[in-house]
Amino acid sequence: MNRDRFFAILDAYGAEPRRWPAAERAEALAFAGADVEAGAALRWAEELDDLLDESRPLAPSPALRRRIVEAAPQARVRRSPLRWFAPGAGLAAAGVAGLVFGVSLLAPPEAAPDALLADLDTYEVLGGIEPAEGQL
């Protein structure tokens, strides 16, 4: 570290060592402690630093913060393949089974049991769609 480089660092980065290049910081600090002109140069650079630090940053508004958070990625809800066995689906299936059984009691004697079972299978294949109100 020589005087020219030390002054160039102050010229570019100011007087605060945390803003100096990391690779040269230790050497520049050592130079500042040893050179007779370094103190005056530091104070000169510090005057501008102090003024710049008086400048208050724009703060984000709560509305901006809210908009950004609301636009963030949402966790994906994984749907379990076992969802059809959920209590609601079971109840619906039981309702349909009851309906089928009830209809079978009213059905003409020639209705084959296999056909009724086929209807139930169709319901299950369709994915347990709940019957409309009044169907049960």
Add this chain to the structure above:
Amino acid sequence: MQGREGHDPDFDLVVRAGQGDQAAVQALVARKLPRLTALAGRMLGDPVEAEDVAQEAFLRAWKHAGTWTAGPARFDTWLHRVALNLCYDRLRRRRERPMAEPPEQVDTGPAPDRGLHAADVSRRVQEALQALPERQREAVVLCHFQELGNIAAAQIMDVSVEALESLLSRGRRALRAALSDLVRE
């Protein structure tokens, strides 16, 4: 979009935010939004435009967070680059379409404990910053106000460290000249 696991202090938060972890989202916004808003405010000198830039930069971050992978650039560096590009887009539009009135200056009013003098100095500094050539302003904003290291700042600006130092030196001299009456107080 790149990050470096183990070296990038934001890496874990970005990955978790990309997975929809709302605690990570909140933490990342708390950590980065004030810096982005301040950056855009100093670059543009207009609070409304600055908030627009900060919001757009975050929308882009959310878009890429789910596929964030390790790489040479930190998230903070990437986010600064995105925000600065958005600032430059707006500055370019201003040049192409001169405004009838200058933008509302960034000034949140005097803080109760700092008095009128501090607010006045703040306004003068903001005016002096806005009067700098854009690249000098960018260099001063990144290194002085955002406190980025010289290598990161040069990377964001896509210049050598020597070129960055030249921009900084000229910028600081111009600021000192513009604020000379305050320096002598």
